[in-house]
Amino acid sequence: MKTVQPISEKLQHRSFPVLGLSCASCAASVQSMLSSQAGVSAVAVNYANATATVDYDPAAIREEDMQSVIRSIGYDLVIEKEQAAEVVEKSEQNRYKKLKIHTLWAAILSMPLMVISMWGMDIPYAGLLMWILATPVVFVFGGRFFTSAYRQLIHGKAGMDTLVALSTGVAYLYSLTVFIFPDFWASKGLPGHLYFESAAVVITFILLGKLLEMQAKSRTSADIKKLMGTQPTTATVIRDGRAEQVSVNAIKIGDHLLVKPGEAIAVDGNVLSGMPLINESMITGEPVAVQKEKDAIVYAGTLNEHTSFEMTATQVGSDTVLASIIEMVKNAQGSKAPIQKLVDKIAARFVLGVLIIAAITFLSWWWLGGAAEISRGVVAVVTVLVIACPCALGLATPAAIMVGIGRGAAMGILIKDAAHLQTLAGVTDIVLDKTGTLTTGKPVVQEAVWLEYNDQLANILLAIERSSQHPLADAVADYAASLLPHKDTVNGLTHATFLPGLGLEAAVNDINYYVGNARLLEDKGIVLNDQSLDHFLQRHPNDTIIYFADGGHKKLLAGLALADTLKPEAKTTLDRLRDQGITIHMLTGDNSATASHIAAQTGITFFEANLLPADKLTYIEQLQRAGKVVAMIGDGINDSAALAQADISMAMSKGSAVAMDVAGMTLVGDRLDKIADGIQLSRLTNKTIKENLFWAFFYNLIGIPVAAGILYPFTGYMLNPMIAGAAMAMSSICVLAASLRLRYRKLQ
Known part of the structure; x- marks a missing residue:
């Protein structure tokens, strides 16, 4: 009988390769022997991938003791950490x-x-x-x-x-x-x-x-071997102006690396110079190479398809995204x-x-x-x-x-464990956040109407918006820059003042200009009564409207309609989910008009707007009480409570770390069609x-x-x-x- 001893709070959780397993009963024997040892809290032995996942108290039992016990019944436990893969392979x-x-x-x-x-x-x-x-x-x-x-x-x-x-x-x-x-x-x-x-x-x-x-x-x-095979063993590091070939294990955070065409990137980092085309299919599942500019993030294991570039290492060794994915998939396959x-x-x-x-x-x-x-x-x-x-x-x-989770990883669908894979197959209802999930999360100018236009005015608008930190400023600046052949802002911008709840006031060559909402223009005595503006507003009842005005001459110059846009694959993905017999729900903290507009575009019948995080949690609980198996998809910290409550949770990989940690499934690359792929893969598995x-x-x-x-x-x-x-x-x-x-x- 197993001697019961107090287990310390510092339990170790580790997976050990097991050598010599020849059947399920062999795996059961190993599991039984390990479970009977004092200091071992939990054991799961997986015959298919020959691993033993053990929770144990290192103060009560050593890894060498566990290895000795397993060897006594004709098997072996690989306890070496660094050389485990080599030992197992050999x-x-x-x-x-x-x-x-x-x-x-x-x-x-x-x-x-x-x-x-x-x-x-x-x-x-x-x-x-x-x-x-x-x-x-x-x-x-x-x-x-x-x-x-x-x-x-x-x-x-x-x-x-x-x-x-x-x-x-x-x-x-x-x-x-x-x-x-x-x-x-x-x-x-x-x-x-x-x-x-x-x-x-x-x-x-x-x-x-x-x-x-x-x-x-x-x-x-x-599939997991393919992921592991994308990791290069050497890389070119630039030190003291000289390029030298070093082992990947020798790379440190902050090192400058040179990546040549056809080479795999060794570590995570940021582009220093060059504009390479990077094939990220081994991480995102997307086959089309992506153009990277200065400061763009590049990932270990991805392939440089065109032109040499230099990068700075930001994550090395086991901290890279690829290493995290490999570890997550290994753990999932062993669950x-x-x-x-x-x-x-x-x-x-x-x-x-x-x-x-x-x-x-x-x-x-x-x-x-x-x-x-x-x-x-x-x-x-x-x-x-x-x-x-x-x-x-x-x-x-x-x-x-093993095959199902491995294929998911190859497609950019990371499933936390086998229990989530099994639960996913029974999903009846999917709850989606709007911003960043259904939509890109980045507002853009949908349409602009100019009452008076010249390049000088577009330059002024660009200069004002580049001086602002407002979330909408980038969208307006990008639009203004697209109008100009050289995208150079004007000189003479002396100051720009942020007016909370209204917009921006800026002086350019001693003339005041305003960029903001209708209330700002009303406060400054600028009248909005142009007929073309009325037609413009009728075309954009649910969009955010920004006005650009000349305060010196008290006249309106332009009106701009901004809106978050649906992801290109959103409509087809939701149609696929409906074909799979799944009911779609949308929950958002945005206003009712915007939510209604997005729901109409995507054919969503069930939606709620103006919700707090607690409201999303309550909504999911109500569905569960009605006997539904609920999947929640979100990308923000405000979604983490709802993600935790759902039967199966999914996070977008470009979302918050909190949401990804809670989620049972992460969609690398943020493509919504992977939701339908993941559910179908789960059902096939x-x-x-x-x-x-x-x-x-x-x-x-x-x-x-x-x-x-x-x-x-x-x-x-x-x-x-x-x-x-x-x-x-x-x-x-x-x-x-x-x-x-x-x-x-x-x-x-």
Whole structure:
């Protein structure tokens, strides 16, 4: 029994690679052993990506102690932090190479065994030859199963290796007694069949299955490997005016780097000089390269497609965006979906259940058929033990989750964990913030009407707005600059005064000019009575209107309508979501007129305006009380409470860090169409999980009774252990193949 000790408040949370896992029961054994250790608070072992996520008290248990415990049952825990990836990769390469050699030799020795068993039992010394051929296959190339089974047994554990060792061991030992003591079996009136070929071929098929499984499992993590592969190992740093090649690990914040065309960027930073075209598809999922100007942010792992440029390093090592994404995806792939808890419980008890069924099978053959049927009873036991290995069951959920989350990352959809991936599939209602989510969050001039225009006046407007810090000033300045061929502001701007709630007053060459709302012009005695202005206002009932006036001559010069604009993909994205059966809601702190205008443009029926953060939270709670599964999408700190309350939360990556931290899903690149992609990907992943589990259970539900001989009384058919071994291997391959389809399924 686990000794209960007080756990310190400073629990460590860490994922360790586990070496040597061969089935779901193996993962359960590792999890059980770690959970039983004093100082360990929580453990989750994922068979698909071979990791153990552990919460432990370093004051009560060391990592070396956990490693020692796992080694005692035939596996290994990689505790090195810096070299973990290299250790795992080297171990997997060695394991694959060794498995390939063993499989090849097992097949070479098994083929003549099958030939002899089928057509050559009458040749001289047939039994001796079969024994000589089978022994190295079973105990050398299949020795791993016996060693692992023994180590698990001394700790009271059992797994797939136990089933393989028992099944092949029983077939081999039975055949050996028949070969060495044939007179004994004959004197008892019992048939003395040799099953050396069954033991050897079962080992061969299982080794082949494991070989194919390793290949398939490596492809389930292809997306994360692709992300990791975008990180360069060296970079060109400019120091003391000289360019030198250095390791990426040697780069420090503030270093100046030179990035040449075709090179991947080593760290996050800002452009110092040059205007490169950067392909950010590995982070955002967008294939079109983006033009970067001075001070623009560039990210590690992205590719410079055109012209050399210099940059300043701002984030290095594990602090880069790419490193954060890789770490997040790794953690997500290692997490368990709620449905996996049930599967884990079944897998943990599965082997014991199979052993009981095997015992009942043998006793039933003996009891119903007498001593004459002992030989068939042995075959049935061997077949039951072989066919019932729970590999497919253990792979059904985590393999699909690894592929689904990996594909999401490649598309710029970062999902925090498997639970969020599973919940996302059941979303019935989506609540969207308006500003920065549905819209660009950056107002622009929609239309301007000039009552009097010349370049000098446009220059004055540009100069005034560039002197302002008001949120709308940039939009007006950009518009004014677009009118001018040289975009040079006038000289003579002596001062600009901000008038709260009204606008700006500025003196240019001793003449006062005003930029602001209608109230400002009324206060300054400037009349707004031009007919063309009336038509202009009628065309923009929901937009913000800014006026430009000459105070010296008391006349209006121009009117400008400003509005936030919908993202280009907003309408099509919302249509896709409706096609998926999802109801759309919009919540905003903006005024009712603006909210109504945006809702009309996008076809949103349910919307609320003038809301505080607490109001958004209440709205979501009301939907949940009505039985809805609610997703909330936002990008600001004011959305964080609503994001936390929603069943599934999504944040835009250009939004606040608070919103992204709360969110279960982050959309890199801020494209709304990724919402629909994420939901469809989640539904496909969940569908794949259910299909995998169905076929894994169905395989065992049908396979075990047939292996036990249930068809024999009616058809005279007994399942051959060799066929059972092949079927067991193929069941795992089929589950992995079904999961890998997620990488290529089209999202519509």
